[in-house]
Amino acid sequence: MPVTAPQSVDRKKSRDPGWHSAGIVLLIIVAYSVALWWLDRSNGTFQRLSSAWRWLSLATLPVFASYLVRFWRWHWLLRRNGHRVPATRGLCAYLAGFALTATPGKAGELLRMRYFGSMGVPAAQTLATFVFERACDLLVILVLSLAAASLFPGLATLACIVLAFVLLLFATARWRMMHDVIERAIAHVPSFWLRRACVFALSAARRLGSHLDARSLCMGLGTGALAWGLTSAVFMGVCAGFGVNIDPLLAFGIYPLAMLVGSMSFIPGGVGTTELAIVLMLNRLGVGTGDALAVAVGTRLVTLWFATGVGGVAVLLLERMGIRSATDPR
Numbered sequence: 646m647p648v649t650a651p652q653s654v655d656r657k658k659s660r661d662p663g664w665h666s667a668g669i670v671l672l673i674i675v676a677y678s679v680a681l682w683w684l685d686r687s688n689g690t691f692q693r694l695s696s697a698w699r700w701l702s703l704a705t706l707p708v709f710a711s712y713l714v715r716f717w718r719w720h721w722l723l724r725r726n727g728h729r730v731p732a733t734r735g736l737c738a739y740l741a742g743f744a745l746t747a748t749p750g751k752a753g754e755l756l757r758m759r760y761f762g763s764m765g766v767p768a769a770q771t772l773a774t775f776v777f778e779r780a781c782d783l784l785v786i787l788v789l790s791l792a793a794a795s796l797f798p799g800l801a802t803l804a805c806i807v808l809a810f811v812l813l814l815f816a817t818a819r820w821r822m823m824h825d826v827i828e829r830a831i832a833h834v835p836s837f838w839l840r841r842a843c844v845f846a847l848s849a850a851r852r853l854g855s856h857l858d859a860r861s862l863c864m865g866l867g868t869g870a871l872a873w874g875l876t877s878a879v880f881m882g883v884c885a886g887f888g889v890n891i892d893p894l895l896a897f898g899i900y901p902l903a904m905l906v907g908s909m910s911f912i913p914g915g916v917g918t919t920e921l922a923i924v925l926m927l928n929r930l931g932v933g934t935g936d937a938l939a940v941a942v943g944t945r946l947v948t949l950w951f952a953t954g955v956g957g958v959a960v961l962l963l964e965r966m967g968i969r970s971a972t973d974p975r
Contacts, residue, residue, distance in 0.1 A: 693887065693939040694946070700886050704879050704947045711872040712740060712955070715778070718868040722774050726855060728766045734966075735764065737959045742775075744956030747914030747949060760963050773852035780811050781865035785873050786905050792898025796926040800902070803909060818853040876948060877901055883944045889937070891930050899926050900944060914949055 694701070716739040723730055730738075738760035745753025755775060758768045787807050794800045817823055856865070880900035884891060903922035907915020920941040927937035 693935075694943055697886055697939075697943060701883070701943055701947055704882055704886075705951050707875045707879050708947055708951060709955070711875040712743075712952070714868050714872040714875070715739070718778065718865060719774055721864060722777065722856060722861065723761075723766060723770070725861070726770060726852070728764075728770065730761065730764050730766065734963070735761075737963050738764070740955055740959035741963055742956060743952040744960050746952055746956065747916060756960075767848075769848040770852050772846075772849040773856065776814070776849070776853055777856045777861075777865060778869075780814060781862075781869045782873065783807055783811060783905075783908070785866060785869035786901040788870075789873055789877060790898055790902035790905050792894050793902045793926065794898070796895065796899070796929055797902055797906070797922075803905060806909070807905070814853075815857055818850050819857055873901060879947060880940075880944050883947070884940055887936055887939050887943065889927065889932050889940055891927070891932070895930065899923060902926070903941075916949075919949075920945060 713736075716736050719739055720730060720732070720735055723735075738757055741760055742754035742757040745756050747753070755772065757775070758771045761771045762768055784807070787804055790797075790800060797803075856862075877897045877900050881893060881896045884896050900923070903919045903926065904915065906922040907919030910918040912918050920938075923941035923944065924934065924937040927940060928934065932940075
């Protein structure tokens with residue numbers, strides 16, 4: 646008998662807004678602040694940041710524009726798969742995932758399941774769209790990183806790992822014979838909860854396969870290039886704001902490359918490793934550690950930590966509105 650995905654999510658879990666992941670993020674923020682305080686003793690990082698808060702605030706505008714581009718991608722993908730999501734609540738649901746973006750593998754962003762589920766989107770579909778988005782972004786980041794390839798000799802090896810991972814992921818999602826083999830294997834899993842998790846993952850893999858056509862891939866990669874292009878431009882602006890004058894092409898590629906290094910470190914949100922990669926690459930270009938650290942931390946404030954704040958606000962708004970059923974006409 647074929648294994649079918651569960652039709653409902655455990656109510657207790659559906660009421661859980663992700664406090665465990667939120668605790669991890671809070672711990673990371675505290676550790677990050679303590680590390681900054683320690684570094685500030687000799688580099689004056691806080692002083693540099695406090696004097697630049699006006700134009701750093703302006704830098705959040707193109708960053709937020711990149712979020713709108715990414716949400717449009719989600720909205721398009723969901724609608725193409727038969728799920729019509731209200732624009733305003735859908736945007737809040739998408740942004741809510743950023744509240745837990747500083748978690749291992751950005752898995753905390755799957756908090757979106759809670760809110761998109763209230764709009765009639767199955768959890769497996771949310772997971773599939775999330776994985777498709779992450780895969781497209783990895784490919785885009787890899788291409789943009791080529792602009793700074795001279796600063797990171799190991800990029801070729803890293804590129805092979807990323808490409809192999811994405812190709813294996815997409816091949817598994819599209820290979821129906823593999824789905825049948827996995828389905829038969831799941832039927833023999835002794836643990837009910839493990840079997841249920843495997844069924845859910847297989848359901849998501851099948852839905853991911855529906856995204857892997859030429860039109861969806863072009864749209865996914867195109868919007869990813871626009872979103873990450875805006876973020877790279879922000880990094881260039883931050884460099885200029887702190888008086889760091891480097892080759893524009895190198896500056897455009899440094900942040901995507903640092904993000905790629907951070908994601909491969911498996912540290913939540915790439916916290917610390919991304920900043921270190923930026924500092925080391927700027928050092929190779931002759932930029933002093935103090936200036937490089939100010940650029941790295943300033944960029945992360947208007948990208949990672951700004952995203953976390955925006956996500957937190959979105960969660961508060963959605964929780965205040967209440968989780969309405971998909972049949973609610975509002």
